Amino acid sequence: MSGKTQGLIGSRVPKIDAWEKVTGTARYGHDITLPGMLHARILRSAHPHARLLAIDTRAARRVPGVKVVLTGDGVTCANLGLMQDHPPLKSGKVRSIRDEIAAVAATSEEAAEEACRLIKVQYEPLPAVFDPLEAMKRGAPRIHDKVKGNLLSFNYRFSSGDVDSALSRSAHVVEGTYTTRFVTHACMEPCFALASWDPQGRLLLHSTTQIPYLLQGHMAKVLGIPGSAIRIKQPVIGGAFGSKLDTYPYEVITALLAREAGRPVRLLYSREEEFVCSPTRQPMIIKMATGCDADGKLTARRCEVILDNGAYTSWGITTPHIMLLGITSLYRVENVLLTAQSVYTNNPTSGAFRGYGNPQGTFANEQQMEALAHKAGIDPVEFRLLNCNQPHSVTPQKFRITTCALRECIETCRDSIDFKAPKEGLEGVGMASMFHVAGGGRVYKSDGCGVIAKLDDFARLTLMTGATEIGTGSDTAMAMIAAEELGLPVENVSVINNDTDVGPWDVGIHASRTTFIAGNATILAARDIKAQLAPHAAEKLGCTEEELEWFGGAIRVTGDHDRSIPIDKVVRSLHFREQGKMVVGKGFYDPPNEFQARDMTGNVSSTYAFATHACRVRVDPETGRITVLKFVAAHDVGRVINPLGLDGQIEGAIAQGLGMALTEQVRLDQGRMQNTSFLDYKLLMARDMPRDIELHYIETNDPEGPYGAKGVSEAGIIPIPAAIANAVADAIRVRIHDLPLTPERVLEAIKSKP
Amino acid sequence: MRRRWERGKVFRSVLPHFEYVRPRSVKDAIRILARYRGEAALLAGGTDLVVRMKMDRAAPRAIVDIKRLAPLGGPVKPSGRSAIAIPPLTTLAEIASSALLKRRLPVLPATALLMASPQVRNRATVGGNLANAAPSADMAPPLMALGARVRIHTRGGVKTIPLEQFFTGPGETVLGVTGILGTITVPLLPRGARASYQAYTVREAMDLSIASAAVRVQKKAGKVVSACIVLGAVAPTPLRVPEAEEALTGTRGTAGDIDAAAEAASRASMPITDVRATEGYRRDIVRVVVRRALSEVLS
Amino acid sequence: MRVEITLTVNGDPYSVHVEPNRTLLDVLRDDLGLTGTNRGCNQGDCGACTVLVDGKAMNACLVLAPDADGAQITTIEGLATGGRLHPIQQAFIDEGAVQCGYCTPGMIMTAAALLAAHPDPTEEQIRNGIEGNLCRCTGYESIVRAVRAAGRKP
Structure with a gap:
């Protein structure tokens, strides 16, 4: 057996699925076809808010090749979403431009599209509202008949100490309102679903979901069938970033069409449809005040947040949960008062997006830290160090911080970016830190993940799990961990994680949890295997179990490497005998974290991540264009499992974060997206990236993490809009409170200077 | 309330149907265009037409593929002693790599390189960029500033006009329904003349200009004796700004003279507010790109 | 028709x-x-x-x-010949230039064309070469490294 088998943790291991992605053999959703498969298209609303008076589908049904035409009145199914306010097919009323009015399945995409075009609809347009502040006003158009004032009942309040009196006694206070806009995931792969029903009435849904088991449950509820009659399979997923964290109308519609047609049905979004109809990051209006005493010690923080929920409720409504983490607990502040209110509008529905509200909150939080430092006459870096969290502390929300390298992160950035270096023209430096869940996040009743590990007669180890891979490299991390435990080469490990009939439960890939949670589950499963093999190996080698060492595909005696037996030989000796047995290990890991109480206290994650980013920018005084000259990211990652994957997570997050900070914005006019192509929705491209990026990892060896690791994949995006805003404020001496920092907005700010 | 039947929105993922026609000659192509009475579209690189069709902004009954018509293709080559002839089917990649252009009219290869992506430049043609007449078309301002003339093939015969007279509105040209753009002839720069094109985009690549400016300035004995300044993306067509040219002509081309010309250009521009930028910002950017282009050629 | x-x-x-x-x-x-x-x-x-x-x-x-x-x-x-990956494919694997992988085939083909024209491209040539390829996962850094690594191979 060849290949590295120990000391794997911390070494650069290529993704185990990389080869199929570089050869074009990876099977994405649009690569899958089933015999007799039909193609689906969806008809959406022409108005952002209207009563649906009548739908005439007769012409559509006459299009050759059309098999099924569905409308909201023609189906019975339950609503989707956390508030169960979202009918998969609308009837009676539409509330946003993306609302699904009808769906067609036909023998070709062309026929389905043609049929949709022939459907006639009578609307009674209603007054609509697109601004959450307007929507809250008395007399505003009511979007859901039962919801008064468009105010969602699901809102947040956290209070600790006496904020008003602490603020009034503070030596310095800064106040401001910060706004962040709709941005969208823009995954390279557009949405996909493929549904088929077997003759026993069991649904097989191929989906690029991040939550296979929740999807199974949601579909059961919506369709009114038992969950046992649903199987979810995931093809290779072409990007997710939170966008696939919920169950969406298109998945239900595809299943309904397939049931009605008695044939498989596949739905693929066009790119324009992807822009208009997929979830967004929830825009926020954040009103914040922060105070400190004369020495610069934080005294109090007050924060009121209004969130644009859009027309229906997805996970967007729960983002305050995570965003508040940073606001209460990035720095030590005793007196905190926070409220968050989500408001219905006729805008796109907001969902989950990498960082889950935390980039927005940090945008306000870290700008205030900078502004407050200046007001107090303290160097902003020193100001942060003075207030930064310490290991082994408890925050007002009762988060139990264990390992914490925030101080080291700040100092690393300070030393790398050189805040004192001379500046040419409008150059500026800025910094921002972040605090995030890194040991799971108990936002659902279970935060667990199961792994079944099968070691076969040829020393092939198969990990069966529900932990989804969306490109982050989590399955490679699992393979590395299993290989390290059992002394096998990574090449011997397969990860099967795309089928609810095979893998045990996982709550979903979110909250930067997969390497942490699934990694721990993998350790448990591997150790279960070890426990099964050890007695036999010890017996054969004539040693105690404690003396065994797992190395190079063999089990050997510590200190006496000549006494060794190939691991597969042990497996076979257990298997091929009378009353033989198979070697299958099990692991289920549910982290020691807590579901938060209504008062928003509780240790939601079993460990926390810290990071600081700093950057040097140059602003073109004539155009307002920002060039990021240097970018430094320092992360407390617990322990590096795979530097190759980790670099990719942070670098990718930097590109996404810079996009959010500089160019990305869903531009809406009356609820209609105006920039529905990659030409106008401006993701950063290779030439737009800073040429000088430095990554630093600080290893704190978290006691709960697998080999000491913490979750990292969201952390990288969180501080970026704030760090850029701080650097720009340093450069132009005007603070911009509104994202993104487009050249036009920056130029306006420059011109606004007295 | 009056009730009427409306449609909904269905996003297109399949191109609409059309007839695909490959004409035998330019004349044949013109005949075909005439037969379809405005419902046919010419296909060269297709990077504009195919996209518009996919975005539901065009649905021609016929597509006339002129890519293999010899009189419209061939290499970029000298035309007499003082000009270069660019066939309309020349791709942007060929413009960018033409040794002749790099040596004699480097502003054109530089402009082509600013546009789109390598993949698009390998297909998109200079003729298509001009004939589609997008206000932001990048090849138009420098070619206009250089005094390019274009051959027009029509039912009545062939004529040559200044490129300046070619554009009639956004997406509209003198070609009308049946005309076909022929060879583009670009005079070489006279002694003492230099040219520059500056386009401002939000991203470094794959972006459309917010505003752009091409300039050609000739100096003799330390004074500007002639100037041509053409703006892109700030008017229904590429816009020549005589006000700015006059402001510069006769001066020594100092920083102050350049500022005056840039200011005049900004005032003369007619930008609109759209999803990419506001009118006011575009005016600001006109000032910047004109100043940068003039500074480059007058330095 | x-x-x-x-x-x-x-x-x-x-x-x-x-x-x-x-x-x-x-x-x-x-x-x-x-x-x-x-x-x-x-x-x-x-x-x-x-x-x-x-x-x-x-x-x-x-x-x-x-x-x-x-x-x-x-x-x-x-792109692979005789069961052997093209150097740019191998470099994408080795440098971690693949995450979700959806952009990868297009990115690799673009890089292959670039390498055919410039066998050992500079960082700026690489960035210009892939200026028309979007990637939402990697931030392009590992892709640039991969193309450089492939360029340096004979």
């Missing part, structure tokens, strides 16, 4: 009858079953469907099928 086109893909000759409104991308994926080339935006803005047409990188979604008649096409499936 369907038209017959012949084309050579990865060295193999094909003849297909297609509606003119199909693109080269549709033909590769639907008619020839070469699904390695991904549809990202279908309008030339993302580069995910980049293939080589007569040696030049192009967005397959912008090439009308009849227009591809007679062309020599190379797709991601045709």
Whole structure:
């Protein structure tokens, strides 16, 4: 057996699925076809808010090749979403431009599209509202008949100490309102679903979901069938970033069409449809005040947040949960008062997006830290160090911080970016830190993940799990961990994680949890295997179990490497005998974290991540264009499992974060997206990236993490809009409170200077 | 309330149907265009037409593929002693790599390189960029500033006009329904003349200009004796700004003279507010790109 | 009305009858079953469907099928030779330039065209070379490293 088998943790291991992605053999959703498969298209609303008076589908049904035409009145199914306010097919009323009015399945995409075009609809347009502040006003158009004032009942309040009196006694206070806009995931792969029903009435849904088991449950509820009659399979997923964290109308519609047609049905979004109809990051209006005493010690923080929920409720409504983490607990502040209110509008529905509200909150939080430092006459870096969290502390929300390298992160950035270096023209430096869940996040009743590990007669180890891979490299991390435990080469490990009939439960890939949670589950499963093999190996080698060492595909005696037996030989000796047995290990890991109480206290994650980013920018005084000259990211990652994957997570997050900070914005006019192509929705491209990026990892060896690791994949995006805003404020001496920092907005700010 | 039947929105993922026609000659192509009475579209690189069709902004009954018509293709080559002839089917990649252009009219290869992506430049043609007449078309301002003339093939015969007279509105040209753009002839720069094109985009690549400016300035004995300044993306067509040219002509081309010309250009521009930028910002950017282009050629 | 086109893909000759409104991308994926080339935006803005047409990188979604008649096409499936990965494929694996992988085939084909023209490109040449390819996962850094690494190999 060849290949590295120990000391794997911390070494650069290529993704185990990389080869199929570089050869074009990876099977994405649009690569899958089933015999007799039909193609689906969806008809959406022409108005952002209207009563649906009548739908005439007769012409559509006459299009050759059309098999099924569905409308909201023609189906019975339950609503989707956390508030169960979202009918998969609308009837009676539409509330946003993306609302699904009808769906067609036909023998070709062309026929389905043609049929949709022939459907006639009578609307009674209603007054609509697109601004959450307007929507809250008395007399505003009511979007859901039962919801008064468009105010969602699901809102947040956290209070600790006496904020008003602490603020009034503070030596310095800064106040401001910060706004962040709709941005969208823009995954390279557009949405996909493929549904088929077997003759026993069991649904097989191929989906690029991040939550296979929740999807199974949601579909059961919506369709009114038992969950046992649903199987979810995931093809290779072409990007997710939170966008696939919920169950969406298109998945239900595809299943309904397939049931009605008695044939498989596949739905693929066009790119324009992807822009208009997929979830967004929830825009926020954040009103914040922060105070400190004369020495610069934080005294109090007050924060009121209004969130644009859009027309229906997805996970967007729960983002305050995570965003508040940073606001209460990035720095030590005793007196905190926070409220968050989500408001219905006729805008796109907001969902989950990498960082889950935390980039927005940090945008306000870290700008205030900078502004407050200046007001107090303290160097902003020193100001942060003075207030930064310490290991082994408890925050007002009762988060139990264990390992914490925030101080080291700040100092690393300070030393790398050189805040004192001379500046040419409008150059500026800025910094921002972040605090995030890194040991799971108990936002659902279970935060667990199961792994079944099968070691076969040829020393092939198969990990069966529900932990989804969306490109982050989590399955490679699992393979590395299993290989390290059992002394096998990574090449011997397969990860099967795309089928609810095979893998045990996982709550979903979110909250930067997969390497942490699934990694721990993998350790448990591997150790279960070890426990099964050890007695036999010890017996054969004539040693105690404690003396065994797992190395190079063999089990050997510590200190006496000549006494060794190939691991597969042990497996076979257990298997091929009378009353033989198979070697299958099990692991289920549910982290020691807590579901938060209504008062928003509780240790939601079993460990926390810290990071600081700093950057040097140059602003073109004539155009307002920002060039990021240097970018430094320092992360407390617990322990590096795979530097190759980790670099990719942070670098990718930097590109996404810079996009959010500089160019990305869903531009809406009356609820209609105006920039529905990659030409106008401006993701950063290779030439737009800073040429000088430095990554630093600080290893704190978290006691709960697998080999000491913490979750990292969201952390990288969180501080970026704030760090850029701080650097720009340093450069132009005007603070911009509104994202993104487009050249036009920056130029306006420059011109606004007295 | 009056009730009427409306449609909904269905996003297109399949191109609409059309007839695909490959004409035998330019004349044949013109005949075909005439037969379809405005419902046919010419296909060269297709990077504009195919996209518009996919975005539901065009649905021609016929597509006339002129890519293999010899009189419209061939290499970029000298035309007499003082000009270069660019066939309309020349791709942007060929413009960018033409040794002749790099040596004699480097502003054109530089402009082509600013546009789109390598993949698009390998297909998109200079003729298509001009004939589609997008206000932001990048090849138009420098070619206009250089005094390019274009051959027009029509039912009545062939004529040559200044490129300046070619554009009639956004997406509209003198070609009308049946005309076909022929060879583009670009005079070489006279002694003492230099040219520059500056386009401002939000991203470094794959972006459309917010505003752009091409300039050609000739100096003799330390004074500007002639100037041509053409703006892109700030008017229904590429816009020549005589006000700015006059402001510069006769001066020594100092920083102050350049500022005056840039200011005049900004005032003369007619930008609109759209999803990419506001009118006011575009005016600001006109000032910047004109100043940068003039500074480059007058330095 | 369907038209017959012949084309050579990865060295193999094909003849297909297609509606003119199909693109080269549709033909590769639907008619020839070469699904390695991904549809990202279908309008030339993302580069995910980049293939080589007569040696030049192009967005397959912008090439009308009849227009591809007679062309020599190379797709991601045709890059490896004799079971050996092309150096750029190996470099993408080694440098971690692959995450979700959806942009990867187009990115690799674009890089392959770049390397054919510039066997040892500078960082700026690489960034310019892939300026038409979007990636939402990697931030491009590992991709740039991969192209550099492949360029340095003989």
